[in-house]
Amino acid sequence: MTNDLVKKYPWLSVTTTLEKYIDPDYYDKILKKYIFNGKHDLDFLKDVATQIPGGSKIVEFGPGTGRATVIALSAIKEIKLFTLVELSDRMLARCKEKFADKSFVKYVNSDTINFLLSTNEIYNFAFSLWSFSHSIHQNFKKLGLEEGSKKVRQAITKLLTKNLRQGGSFFLVHFDSLSPEQKISINQRRKDNFVFANNKLQSPSKLLIDELLGALKNQGAIDFVCTHYDGAPLEFKSVDEALEYYLNFHMESHFNESKSIAEILAELSDDIEKHKNNDGMIRITPRCFIYNILKR
DSSP, rough: OOOHHHHHHHGGGGGOOOOTTTTTHHHHHOOOOOTTTTTTTHHHHHHHTTTTTTTOEEEEEOOTHHHHEEEEEEEEOOOOOEEESSSHHHHHHHHHHTTTTTTTTEESOHHHHHHHHHHOOOOEEEEESSSSSHHHHHHHHOOHHHHHHHHHHHHHHHHHTTTTEEEEEEEEEETTSHHHHHHHHHHTTTTTTTSSSOOOOOOOOHHHHHHHHHHHHTTTSSEEEEEEEBOOOEESSSSSHHHHIIIIIIIITTTOOOTTHHHHHHHHHHHHHHTBBBTTTTOOOOOOEEEEEOOO
C-alpha cells in the first residue's frame, strides 16, 4: 500500500484480526441504520422479546457493542440468566462495561458454533442479529465445506432440540447475499474465500439453515417462519464514505493491507458508483431474512 492511498483514505490504517474486530467506538460511529417495512431491525427484535415470559434464560450470539442486548433487557422482565456469546474480546469488554450493573449477565468469549457444541444450558429464548452467519462461514473456511457443514449442523440441531426449552424460540436476522448491498462486498470476499465462490446463490450459511430447519420441521421438532424484507436504501454522501463502510464494516478491514488494495478500491468504487442518484447521493438497498423459530 502506498502512502498516497493512506493519505487519501486514512481509514485504511485500520487493521485488526477476526478475534479483535474493529474498535467498538468506530463500529458504532460508522454503522448505518437498517430499516425494513418502516421498522428498524431492533424493532423486530423488540416485538418478539416482549412476548418472552419473565424469569427466562436468554442467550445472544454476537452482541457486538450490545445494541440489541439493550432492547432485550428492556423488553424482557426479571431475566434469570442472559448469556452473551462474542468472539471479539474488545466487543465483549464493551458489553461488560455497559451492563456492569446486571449481575445476571454472563459473558462468554467464544465462537458461536463452538459455544453451542459445548454448552449444557437450556434457554427460553435465543437470538442473533446478523452475526450468526459469520460464525458459520468462519467454520466453513477453517474446516472446509464438508467438515464445516457437519459441525454447524450438529451445533444448530443441538441448539434447537436440546438447548431450547419446549416452547422456546430462536430469533434470527440473516442477510440476503443477493441484495445490492451484499453483492458489492461478496464480489471482493470471493477473491480469497471459497465460501463465497458462487455469488449467484444465497450464502452457504443461508442454504444450510434453510435445509436444516426444513428437516427439523418435518420431524416435528420445530415450527418456523422465514420472512424476506426489502430495506430502505443505505445512504452515502460520497463514494469515499461508502468505501470506508464496505472495507471497514462489511469486510472488517480484511483487505486494508492487501497488496491488491488499489485494485480493490477501484473495483469497489465502480460498483458503488452504479448506485449514485441524480442528486449525488449514493443509495444501496439491503435485504434480509428474518426467522422466527419455535421449539415444539
